[in-house]
Amino acid sequence: MTASLSGNYQLPVRIRSIKDVDRSGHWLSEGWRDFTLAPRVSLIYGGAFVVAGLLIAIVLFTRGLGSLILPLAGGLMILAPIMVVGLYDVSRRLEAGLPVSLRDCFRAFGRSVGQLSVLGVVLMVAYLFWVMTALLLFMLFFNQSPPQFDQFFQDVVLSPPGIALLLFGGAIGAVFAWVAFAVTAVSIPLIYDRPVDAMTAIGVSLITVRENFRVMFGWGALIAVATAVAIATAFIGLAVVLPVVAYATWHAYRDLIAGGPVYPEDAVSPPAFRSGGDKTGAMDASG
Secondary structure, three states: OEEEOOOOOEEEEEEEEEOOOOHHHHHHHHHHHHHHHOHHHHHHHHHHHHHHHHHHHHHHHHOOOHHHHHHHHHHHOOOHHHHOHHHHHHHHHHHOOOOOOHHHHHHHHHOOHHHHHHHHHHHHHHHHHHHHHHHHHHHHHHOOOOOOHHHHHHHHHOOHHHHHHHHHHHHHHHHHHHHHHHHHOOHHHHHHHOOOOHHHHHHHHHHHHHHOHHHHHHHHHHHHHHHHHHHHOOOOOHHHHHHHHHHHHHHHHHHHEEOOOOOHHHOOOOHHHOOOOOOOOEEEEOO
16 A cells, blocks of 8 residues: 555555565675676776775874764765665666666766755755764863874773763764664665655655664664775775665665656656566555
């Protein structure tokens, strides 16, 4: 059935209820399959994030703010969902048996540039708020600017105020991460795939996470762990992890969302472009 936000308004898509709590592993395997089918595009796209991460690290080091690398790099993942729209296009084309290219990746941003921009602004504001929160926490716990990177372990990890900062800051970061995940879990793939507005897409994403909480909690945790490992490798791991997770997110969207309006250019496209298809372990959720 079509899920509803209230008694009067019905969403333009159907939200499936996933009963398989291990479904995130299936999405990840599908993401890896897409990566192996389009390795060149995947590595170039992911490599751009590696370069961006390294540049951020270099700038912070040169300004004596190396201890902010981890919170800022982790927060950068808040912006990642809007920056990987091109990779959703790769998975979408692979579904239909069409060739993929970097040119198509960049052109994907133009399908609904207005609504994607709205979500981009929302995520940018959230990222800036997280940056300001990280700086404020350092000032509250240390009454000074963030320590130098070479003093980070001694001043932060081994000191009582530092341990409190890590615990409190980690809890706040987890809240930020969960909210960002809930907002973007399916909203950005939905806007790319269907002509819906940003607010509706966010509502769909929030309801989807609520209706499939156990599955989506595990999926969010898996993304967090994979991202942390990639960042821990001096960002090099992002070249692989980011495309695989992006492709997996597309397959999660296909599993969770069905039906809805189509873009005019998709009305004559292959069926794989118009329907998520039948998914094992899923059933329609009613609101």
